[in-house]
Amino acid sequence: MFDLILKNGTVVDGTGNPWFKADIGILGGKIESVSRTPLTRADRLIDIHGLVAAPGFVDIHNHSDQLRREGSILIHNRAENLARQGITTIATGTCGMSAAPLTPQYREHLRSKMMGSAEIDVDWLTLREWIDRCEKKRASINICPFVGFGTIRSAVMGEEGSGGERSEPTEAELERMEGMVRQAMMDGAFGITTGLEYPPQRNAYTEEIIEICKVASGYGGVYMSHIRSEDDFLIEAVNEFIKICEDARIAGSISHHKACSPTSWGKPSETMRLIKEARTRGDEVICDVYPWISVAISNVGKHFIQPSEELDIQRLISQLKDPEEWKRIKEESKRRVDEEKEANERRKRALSERDTPCPIIWDPTTYYVIVYSRTRPEFMWKNFKEVSAATGISDPWDAMRWLYMEDEGHTHVGLGYSREEDIITIYKHPWVAVSTDASAEDTPHTLHPRGYGTYPRFIERYVRELRIMSLEEAVRRMTSLPAQFLGLQDRGVLRAGSWADVVVFDPEIVRSNATYASPREHPEGIPYVIVNGEVIIENGSHSGLLPGKVLCHAPKSS
Numbered sequence: 205m206f207d208l209i210l211k212n213g214t215v216v217d218g219t220g221n222p223w224f225k226a227d228i229g230i231l232g233g234k235i236e237s238v239s240r241t242p243l244t245r246a247d248r249l250i251d252i253h254g255l256v257a258a259p260g261f262v263d264i265h266n267h268s269d270q271l272r273r274e275g276s277i278l279i280h281n282r283a284e285n286l287a288r289q290g291i292t293t294i295a296t297g298t299c300g301m302s303a304a305p306l307t308p309q310y311r312e313h314l315r316s317k318m319m320g321s322a323e324i325d326v327d328w329l330t331l332r333e334w335i336d337r338c339e340k341k342r343a344s345i346n347i348c349p350f351v352g353f354g355t356i357r358s359a360v361m362g363e364e365g366s367g368g369e370r371s372e373p374t375e376a377e378l379e380r381m382e383g384m385v386r387q388a389m390m391d392g393a394f395g396i397t398t399g400l401e402y403p404p405q406r407n408a409y410t411e412e413i414i415e416i417c418k419v420a421s422g423y424g425g426v427y428m429s430h431i432r433s434e435d436d437f438l439i440e441a442v443n444e445f446i447k448i449c450e451d452a453r454i455a456g457s458i459s460h461h462k463a464c465s466p467t468s469w470g471k472p473s474e475t476m477r478l479i480k481e482a483r484t485r486g487d488e489v490i491c492d493v494y495p496w497i498s499v500a501i502s503n504v505g506k507h508f509i510q511p512s513e514e515l516d517i518q519r520l521i522s523q524l525k526d527p528e529e530w531k532r533i534k535e536e537s538k539r540r541v542d543e544e545k546e547a548n549e550r551r552k553r554a555l556s557e558r559d560t561p562c563p564i565i566w567d568p569t570t571y572y573v574i575v576y577s578r579t580r581p582e583f584m585w586k587n588f589k590e591v592s593a594a595t596g597i598s599d600p601w602d603a604m605r606w607l608y609m610e611d612e613g614h615t616h617v618g619l620g621y622s623r624e625e626d627i628i629t630i631y632k633h634p635w636v637a638v639s640t641d642a643s644a645e646d647t648p649h650t651l652h653p654r655g656y657g658t659y660p661r662f663i664e665r666y667v668r669e670l671r672i673m674s675l676e677e678a679v680r681r682m683t684s685l686p687a688q689f690l691g692l693q694d695r696g697v698l699r700a701g702s703w704a705d706v707v708v709f710d711p712e713i714v715r716s717n718a719t720y721a722s723p724r725e726h727p728e729g730i731p732y733v734i735v736n737g738e739v740i741i742e743n744g745s746h747s748g749l750l751p752g753k754v755l756c757h758a759p760k761s762s
Contacts, residue, residue, distance in 0.1 A: 206231050206246035207737060210708065212253040218683035218697040220676050228257055230704040233737035233751075238698055250732065250739075252708050256675070259683040259696050260292025260705030260735065261659050264492050265428065265459045265639035269296040269303040269334070269349065271314060271326060274650075275643030278324055281343040283644035284746045288726045289659045289716075290707035291640070292735045293346040293687075293695060293755070298459060298641075299399030299430040300354030304334040305384045305391075310359035317512075332391035335754045342750040343644075344740045346705070348690055349754065350428065351388040353398040353416055354405040356381045361404065368404025369547075371554045373412060385419040392756025394690055395425030397459070400432040400441070401563040407551060410444055410560045417452035423759035426689060427456040432561045434499075435465040435620065440561040442475045446482045449489050457689060458491035460641045461630055464499045464620030465571065472626040476633050483635065490689060492639040493630050494654050495662045498575045498618030498720065500641075501651040504608050507568045508533050517613035524605050534601050541567060569600035572617040575720040576651075579610045584720075585621065616651050616720070631672055637686040638662050653723040657716025660727035664715040675711055691757065708732035 206229040215226045215238060229237035229246065237243060263286065268277040277283060277296070286294065296302070306314070306329050314326055328334045331349060338347060360380045361367045373381070385396060396417055399405055417427050427449060432441035442458065449456035458479075463471045482489050505520050523529040544565045552562040566572065569588040577583050583591055592603040608615050630636055642655030650656070659682060666672040673681075687696025694702045707730060714729030726744075733741035738751035 206236060206243065207248070208734075208739070209243045209246040209249045210257055210706065211243070211249055211251050213255055213257040213708070215698055216256050216258045216676055216679045217699065218259040218679055220680040220684075222676060223256070228698065228706065230734070230737045233704055235698060235700055235702050235704050237700055252732070254710070255708050255731070256711050257698065257706055257708050258679045259687075259698050259702075260707050260733065261290045261638070261682040262686040262690070262692070262696055263291045263294045263640050264457065264637050264686040264689065265298045265641050266294035266296055267298060267301070267641070267643040268294055268347070270301065270643060271303055271324060273324065275645045276324055277343055277347065277644045278337065278341055280644040281341050281750060282746055282748070283343060283345050285650075285656045285724070285726070286640070286642070286644055287344050287733050287735075287740050287746060288730065288744070289657060290709065290730050290733055291345060291659065292705040292707065292733065293348060293692070295348045295350060295394065295428070295686075295690060297350035297352045297393070298397050298428060300352040300397050300402065300405045301399060302331075302350060302352030302355045302397070304328055304331040305351065305356065305359070305388050307359040330391055331388040331393055335392060335756065338754050343752040344746070344750050345735055345752040346695075347752065347754045348394050348692070348757075349392065350395055350397045351385055351393045351420075353396055353408075353413065354402060356384045356416075357404050357408065359384070364403040364407070369407055371407050371409055371551075378412065378415060381416060382419045385416055386423075389420055389423035389425055389757070389759050392754075393420075393425065394757040395427055395454075396420040397428045397430075399430040401430060401434070406432070406563055407554075409555065409558045410448060411558065414448050414451045417448055417454050421452050421454035423757075424691070425454070425757065425759070426691070427452070427454045428459050429456065430459045433563045434462055435468045436564050437561045438463055438468050438471045439474055439478070442478050444561055446478060446487065446489060449487050450482070455488035455689065457489070457637070460639060461491040461493050461636075462499070462622045463626050464622050469623050469626060472629045476630060479635070480633070490635040490637065490685070491630070492637040492686070493627060494639055494641055494658050495627060495665055496652070496654050496658070497622050497624060497627070498573075498652070499620040499622070501575055501616050501618055501720070501723075502572075503613070503651065504604060504615040504617055505613060507604070508537055521609060521613055524609055530605060534605070537568075537601065541565070566619065568617075569604065572619055573621050574607075574615065575618045575621075576614070576616040577607060577611050578614040580607060583607065628666075628670070628672060631666060635685070636681060637689070638682045650724050653716065653718030653720060653725075655718075656724055657718035657727050660714050660729065661716035663709075663711065668711070692755065704734055704737040706732070706734040
């Protein structure tokens with residue numbers, strides 16, 4: 205007697221092997237049987253004739269542990285936007301930004317900056333305490349926590365302007381950071397992450413990162429990195445990543461690998477060659493990619509205000525209409541960019557002393573491209589220098605103001621953009637997984653469609669439309685490949701003994717409905733999603749069940 209039987213399905217088991225017809229019997233949260241012989245006795249039977257049953261998708265790059273209401277798994281524990289696209293397990297603490305561990309002083313600093321909300325009382329210090337909070341809250345999907353290098357560096361050295369701008373930690377600071385990573389690994393962290401384009405991580409020498417990664421490696425952890433540059437210095441950044449993995453003897457994944465500006469298009473041919481060479485030498489390095497051209501998306505209004513300010517669209521438009529106010533806003537906006545460039549030049553000189561690459565500062569008028577304009581769709585994929593030329597408005601900042609007022613505040617820009625030829629180049633390699641770079645959310649602040657449609661789009665675009673790979677290979681990229689990298693031996697495949705994380709979809713119609721114009725649209729063609737044996741998505745709707753677990757890495761002796 206089973207708890208649940210999925211009958212008459214086409215099984216794509218996650219290994220890359222060809223599909224086969226079978227029933228799946230689930231008992232006690234695990235897969236008890238994958239059988240060509242019909243299974244009949246169960247508390248519940250679901251006939252999935254004509255549908256594919258695959259392992260639940262494993263999102264290797266997710267930000268659901270962030271310390272703000274928008275995107276926090278502590279608030280949006282149903283994670284409906286993730287679950288409805290077939291995701292059953294997420295890796296958090298990515299891009300070097302994790303919810304834990306914290307020091308008492310840094311926790312108070314976070315509270316003073318209002319990074320939390322009334323609904324998220326940051327009352328933890330250790331990763332174990334954060335895990336306890338998540339387990340008490342419960343979630344519909346599984347969570348694999350990582351420790352963020354940026355978090356521990358900020359906690360020990362301070363943020364930029366209060367110590368974090370230094371490239372050289374003291375011996376005591378480095379020892380304290382290593383101790384925090386050591387404790388986090390003992391608490392169950394799967395490894396360490398970096399976001400080397402972000403403060404204060406961008407100030408760190410390569411050697412500092414290697415020493416931190418050695419700690420995680422000693423406990424069997426892995427390394428995931430938003431590398432130092434995804435544009436002008438992409439190749440140099442990939443070389444740095446490989447060096448870190450080699451010297452720290454740690455398995456690593458380049459997060460959301462891309463070439464995100466026209467000046468870097470074509471470079472993935474070289475970066476993938478570098479990864480292949482590293483793997484030939486015996487270095488376990490992979491990468492993950494989301495199937496979208498645009499990078500992160502921002503409301504243009506955020507580039508007219510201080511980084512610490514909350515965007516009030518109506519108030520800002522009122523200010524932009526006032527010529528004197530606009531003069532002030534434009535001068536301050538230009539000054540911020542100039543100051544960032546000057547600071548980056550100092551950073552570049554400091555890092556060059558040890559051959560550490562340095563990211564560039566993005567100019568909002570030339571680097572950012574329009575991905576949504578309510579009134580002028582013809583400007584999509586153009587920057588504001590190009591809008592300036594097209595409209596005859598001499599200053600790109602004035603063109604930005606004009607379009608923002610025309611759109612009544614609904615102008616969205618991508619913070620860089622790739623080209624599909626490079627995405628295809630990357631996806632053609634067998635060590636490339638899929639990720640969202642998104643978070644659990646159901647708020648109107650979502651501007652990028654990746655949070656609602658990444659996995660359906662991957663199947664729709666690269667299997668069904670472009671035929672870049674078979675369905676079996678695509679499923680492997682979304683399941684056993686990331687699970688294997690994380691060290692999840694009992695997830696990512698459909699076989700007896702594995703946890704019953706299953707997604708059921710129609711391979712002929714599954715598609716993303718999320719677009720740059722309407723990013724918060726759920727996909728279609730995914731009627732059932734099962735986590736730990738419980739049906740969380742049924743007939744395309746969330747059941748309200750919360751069977752997810754915080755999965756803790758079991759550290760080996762160090």
